[in-house]
Amino acid sequence: MIAILGLLIGVGFGLVLSPEVPLWMQPYLPIAVVAALDAVFGALRAFFDGIFDDKVFTISFFSNVLIAALIVYLGDKLGVGSQLSTGVIVVLGIRIFSNVAAIRRHIFHA
Amino acid sequence: MADPRTDDRAGKAARPPDASMSLLNDLLSHPVDEDYAPVAQRRRGGTREHTPGGMAGLMAVLVVFGLLIVTMVLQTNRAAPAVEEERAQLIERINEEGEEVETLRQTATSLEASVARLEDRVLSRSRIGQALQARLLRLGVLSGTIGVRGPGIVITVDDAEDAADERAGQVLDTDLQKLVNALWVAGAEAVAIDNQRITSRTAIRGAGSAITVNYRSLTRPYVVQAIGNPDTLPARLLETEGGRAWLDLQVNFGVQFSTETRRNITLPVGAPPPIRFAQVPGSDQQ
Numbered sequence: 001m002i003a004i005l006g007l008l009i010g011v012g013f014g015l016v017l018s019p020e021v022p023l024w025m026q027p028y029l030p031i032a033v034v035a036a037l038d039a040v041f042g043a044l045r046a047f048f049d050g051i052f053d054d055k056v057f058t059i060s061f062f063s064n065v066l067i068a069a070l071i072v073y074l075g076d077k078l079g080v081g082s083q084l085s086t087g088v089i090v091v092l093g094i095r096i097f098s099n100v101a102a103i104r105r106h107i108f109h110a
Numbered sequence: 111m112a113d114p115r116t117d118d119r120a121g122k123a124a125r126p127p128d129a130s131m132s133l134l135n136d137l138l139s140h141p142v143d144e145d146y147a148p149v150a151q152r153r154r155g156g157t158r159e160h161t162p163g164g165m166a167g168l169m170a171v172l173v174v175f176g177l178l179i180v181t182m183v184l185q186t187n188r189a190a191p192a193v194e195e196e197r198a199q200l201i202e203r204i205n206e207e208g209e210e211v212e213t214l215r216q217t218a219t220s221l222e223a224s225v226a227r228l229e230d231r232v233l234s235r236s237r238i239g240q241a242l243q244a245r246l247l248r249l250g251v252l253s254g255t256i257g258v259r260g261p262g263i264v265i266t267v268d269d270a271e272d273a274a275d276e277r278a279g280q281v282l283d284t285d286l287q288k289l290v291n292a293l294w295v296a297g298a299e300a301v302a303i304d305n306q307r308i309t310s311r312t313a314i315r316g317a318g319s320a321i322t323v324n325y326r327s328l329t330r331p332y333v334v335q336a337i338g339n340p341d342t343l344p345a346r347l348l349e350t351e352g353g354r355a356w357l358d359l360q361v362n363f364g365v366q367f368s369t370e371t372r373r374n375i376t377l378p379v380g381a382p383p384p385i386r387f388a389q390v391p392g393s394d395q396q
Contacts, residue, residue: 006169010176014184021185033182036175051150054164061171
């Protein structure tokens with residue numbers, strides 16, 4: 001309940017403020033968003049598994065976002081930024097898929 | 111298990127030896143953050159308490175998450191029309207400039223025609239003028255500033271048909287240069303390649319994979335038209351150095367080369383840029 005409320009507040013803030021993304025942040029934000037998505041789906045699965053913990057979620061969310069941005073930053077510095085971004089997206093994509101599959105099994109029992 | 115290194119992390123039996131290498135396996139079998147499981151394990155005895163701090167943290171995280179998503183979506187939406195608009199503007203400008211060039215070209219053509227008419231009218235009044243007119247005509251034919259018509263030959267050249275060795279069988283800009291020079295030597299009075307008149311200031315050169323004449327790119331096959339005596343031109347062409355070089359190309363590399371004579375060939379005006387600075391020494395013209 002409180003989660004959905006928080007999400008709605010965040011979306012509302014975003015729509016009202018519609019913040020301009022600073023230029024230096026633009027390469028990292030998409031990856032960070034995907035990492036955040038991964039953390040949220042992981043949390044949702046853990047919730048259905050009955051092992052959800054808000055502290056773990058909070059920490060994993062921020063560390064996921066931070067590490068994803070860091071990897072891209074490092075890749076940029078090493079000259080393999082776009083390749084590394086692709087790698088991160090692939091890994092996170094697989095995780096999101098299998099998490100969503102687990103959630104689906106919980107909800108539809110299929 | 112008596113393994114002293116038994117993992118105390120949740121539900122982990124003895125690890126297979128390739129555990130650290132099987133990235134995909136790992137990804138598929140443990141998609142949940144490993145952290146949830148051990149924390150749950152540790153807490154198994156106690157009850158799940160909801161601390162206000164944890165709740166606030168959860169709320170904050172989700173606020174941040176919603177904000178991130180919306181910001182990203184808005185950002186992407188904002189960028190898309192800008193890119194599209196820029197593209198459309200560029201296309202529009204290209205079209206406009208193209209039209210402008212076309213209009214200017216038409217103006218230039220009509221002005222040239224009226225200059226020629228006025229010139230004719232002035233010159234035809236006097237005897238000296240008529241002599242000048244004849245000379246202008248002759249020079250115009252040679253320099254390519256006048257369109258011409260007459261008998262001649264049409265040579266069609268193309269790359270070798272079997273593309274086994276593509277590079278060797280290709281018609282190069284130097285080959286066309288040789289051919290044109292050979293035609294002049296053989297007595298051609300006017301030459302054009304793919305309807306581009308060869309003038310004293312024409313460049314035949316390769317630009318990337320295409321050959322340009324008068325700065326226009328040509329496409330294969332190349333049609334070389336030459337006005338001259340159709341009875342002697344083909345034979346004399348083969349006697350020249352360039353003609354022999356072309357025979358060589360034909361025999362050794364399979365480059366296609368065919369000649370036919372025509373009763374009537376029309377060659378267009380070559381449009382050399384006007385001479386602005388060069389003057390004939392001793393002439394009092396300014």
